[in-house]
Amino acid sequence: MEKKQFQTESKKLLDMMINSVYTHKEIFLREIISNASDAIDKRHFLSLTDQKYSLKSGSFEIFIAVDKDKRTITISDNGIGMDKDELENNLGTIAKSGSFDFKQDDEAKGKTDIIGQFGVGFYSAFMVADSITVNTKKVDSDKAYTWQSSGVDGFAIDETTKADIGTEIILHLRADSEDENYSEYLEEFRIRNLVSKYSNYIKYPIKMEVSKSRLKEGSKDEYEDYKEVDVLNSMTPLWNKSPKDIKKEEYSSFYKEKFYDFEDPLHTIHFSSDGMPSFKALMFIPSKAPFDYYSKTFEKGLELYSNGVLIMDKCADLLPDYFSFVKGVVDSPDLSLNISREMLQHNKQLKVIAGGLEKKIKNELTKLLESDRASYEKFYDAFGLQLKYGIYSTYGMNSETLKDLIMFTSSFEEKKVTLKEYVSRMKSDQKQIYYASGSSIDAVKMLPQAEAVKEKGLEVLYLTAEIDEFSIKALREYEGHEFLNVTDKSLDIDSKEDKEKLKEENEKSATLFDFMKKELGDKVDSVRFSSVLKNHPVCLSTEGSVSLEMENVLSSMPGNDNDVKAKAILEINLNHPIASKIKSLYETDKDKLAKYTKILYSQARLIGGMKIDNPSELSDLVCSLMAD
Numbered sequence: 001m002e003k004k005q006f007q008t009e010s011k012k013l014l015d016m017m018i019n020s021v022y023t024h025k026e027i028f029l030r031e032i033i034s035n036a037s038d039a040i041d042k043r044h045f046l047s048l049t050d051q052k053y054s055l056k057s058g059s060f061e062i063f064i065a066v067d068k069d070k071r072t073i074t075i076s077d078n079g080i081g082m083d084k085d086e087l088e089n090n091l092g093t094i095a096k097s098g099s100f101d102f103k104q105d106d107e108a109k110g111k112t113d114i115i116g117q118f119g120v121g122f123y124s125a126f127m128v129a130d131s132i133t134v135n136t137k138k139v140d141s142d143k144a145y146t147w148q149s150s151g152v153d154g155f156a157i158d159e160t161t162k163a164d165i166g167t168e169i170i171l172h173l174r175a176d177s178e179d180e181n182y183s184e185y186l187e188e189f190r191i192r193n194l195v196s197k198y199s200n201y202i203k204y205p206i207k208m209e210v211s212k213s214r215l216k217e218g219s220k221d222e223y224e225d226y227k228e229v230d231v232l233n234s235m236t237p238l239w240n241k242s243p244k245d246i247k248k249e250e251y252s253s254f255y256k257e258k259f260y261d262f263e264d265p266l267h268t269i270h271f272s273s274d275g276m277p278s279f280k281a282l283m284f285i286p287s288k289a290p291f292d293y294y295s296k297t298f299e300k301g302l303e304l305y306s307n308g309v310l311i312m313d314k315c316a317d318l319l320p321d322y323f324s325f326v327k328g329v330v331d332s333p334d335l336s337l338n339i340s341r342e343m344l345q346h347n348k349q350l351k352v353i354a355g356g357l358e359k360k361i362k363n364e365l366t367k368l369l370e371s372d373r374a375s376y377e378k379f380y381d382a383f384g385l386q387l388k389y390g391i392y393s394t395y396g397m398n399s400e401t402l403k404d405l406i407m408f409t410s411s412f413e414e415k416k417v418t419l420k421e422y423v424s425r426m427k428s429d430q431k432q433i434y435y436a437s438g439s440s441i442d443a444v445k446m447l448p449q450a451e452a453v454k455e456k457g458l459e460v461l462y463l464t465a466e467i468d469e470f471s472i473k474a475l476r477e478y479e480g481h482e483f484l485n486v487t488d489k490s491l492d493i494d495s496k497e498d499k500e501k502l503k504e505e506n507e508k509s510a511t512l513f514d515f516m517k518k519e520l521g522d523k524v525d526s527v528r529f530s531s532v533l534k535n536h537p538v539c540l541s542t543e544g545s546v547s548l549e550m551e552n553v554l555s556s557m558p559g560n561d562n563d564v565k566a567k568a569i570l571e572i573n574l575n576h577p578i579a580s581k582i583k584s585l586y587e588t589d590k591d592k593l594a595k596y597t598k599i600l601y602s603q604a605r606l607i608g609g610m611k612i613d614n615p616s617e618l619s620d621l622v623c624s625l626m627a628d
């Protein structure tokens with residue numbers, strides 16, 4: 001028997017396999033089974049046009065046999081087989097050269113990525129086996145060959161006898177060591193578990209003789225063990241069926257079983273794309289957010305298959321963060337299982353698939369919003385925050401995708417509304433989208449400025465989640481309409497006369513305001529009269545891009561030394577008796593005015609739903625005036 005050397009690159013790969021510390025060595029079985037399935041595909045294809053290639057008896061199948069004494073696992077198929085040249089070329093060389101070029105610069109990372117994500121084909125068996133024998137007989141041939149190798153020192157090919165067409169791969173398992181248990185692969189349950197995890201949807205039956213137990217004939221309580229051939233895989237992936245042939249219950253039980261949920265999915269998305277790469281996707285939106293959804297431990301991703309063979313169980317690249325709640329499966333026959341020159345392009349292909357999925361998810365959510373409002377709001381309660389984070393965290397780059405999916409509670413019937421709905425109700429001369437922000441609906445509803453805006457018949461969005469105001473800042477505008485906080489100085493809802501009167505009053509009281517501003521130090525930027533307020537004596541408004549609510553959120557973040565400050569303005573209701581009171585105090589009793597100023601400032605914070613810095617100071621001030 002002549003001994004041959006592996007090609008240099010194959011040797012490198014083999015060496016990598018033999019010395020692998022990779023923790024998922026179990027993928028070897030997936031690789032061997034998928035080669036077997038490919039070989040059957042090829043023979044099946046030939047048999048479609050020529051009878052002589054069809055099976056004489058039985059059916060296409062993959063058979064796994066275990067011999068515990070010899071420590072071997074044998075995987076046989078009745079596929080196309082290999083002739084001598086093919087044996088030498090296919091198993092002596094990495095099919096596609098150049099596979100290693102890309103990983104020169106990042107050796108360590110390259111290894112885990114290759115093994116983990118794309119498998120490494122036949123050679124991965126060397127992670128668990130110390131010698132491998134391949135017996136094979138090709139269609140149309142009456143000669144059979146055997147290929148044998150114990151690793152890097154090469155391989156030998158010889159003629160052999162084999163009754164049937166097809167290939168049989170015999171793996172002799174390594175001895176167990178302190179760190180690795182290889183014997184477990186000889187256990188029936190382990191093989192069952194590997195097949196159902198990685199090869200469940202291979203379209204040919206994967207059979208194995210398994211031990212079973214039955215009542216002894218004629219006995220009521222005595223059992224006997226016997227062996228029976230069992231099919232280990234379920235073969236037809238649900239996603240390969242046509243959606244019109246699938247019942248809702250089938251989708252639900254598939255989802256619950258696969259993704260460990262007790263509840264039915266809120267929405268199912270099943271579609272295929274004939275583009276390049278082509279793919280099928282079966283995705284689900286859960287009814288509820290998983291308990292760890294908004295924490296760091298949550299991992300997004302879809303299961304990625306190539307023709308029914310699992311490549312990765314959480315492929316994160318397939319989903320943008322803002323759709324991270326989606327669960328599901330993607331199967332693309334155009335993705336190769338094994339390393340190849342196209343390795344890097346896989347990323348490109350994945351991107352194309354991810355783009356298709358994103359578009360589809362968006363369209364489905366839009367449809368749901370339009371056709372089933374109640375379900376959409378349920379979805380939104382569970383995952384809406386994530387959409388707003390999506391806008392904020394990418395500086396509005398994903399606005400186009402997300403702007404019509406987000407919702408806010410609005411003063412209009414106090415219901416959730418979309419921006420589109422808000423804009424459709426805008427008054428003809430209304431330019432801006434008004435919003436009020438605070439910690440709860442009750443708090444923002446009662447903001448003096450919000451009341452004033454509503455009084456004019458204008459709709460106000462209530463922004464109560466911490467992310468809300470940040471996300472609309474990132475959005476900047478919606479269909480040409482800017483967002484305006486009702487507490488912003490530029491709020492302009494007064495009539496012309498009111499404005500003129502106000503301007504005049506403010507000018508007249510400039511020195512009064514200077515005095516008050518001095519009393520408050522850097523707490524406020526300025527003090528002025530306002531005419532928007534109806535009943536409230538005072539309020540705080542802001543100027544510039546940071547509102548008081550945003551300042552609150554930012555300063556409550558851990559590790560924040562809060563240098564982002566809102567520019568606050570203390571506004572005093574011009575039509576409230578307090579206005580004339582402070583004007584007269586300025587002439588008669590500046591000490592008292594100083595106290596009034598501090599109290600008014602604290603009141604403005606309280607009315608705005610904010611905490612006050614120094615409650616006991618406020619209490620003292622109020623008391624000293626009461627005792628006056």
Ligand code: ADP
Binds near residue numbers: 080082091
């Ligand atoms: P890949 O499957 O990506 O080509 P592998 O290293 O897994 O890489 O296999 C190399 C080649 O060996 C296959 O392309 C195929 O031609 C051949 N081969 C492997 N297993 C079988 C088999 N069970 N039957 C027929 N040919 C096989």
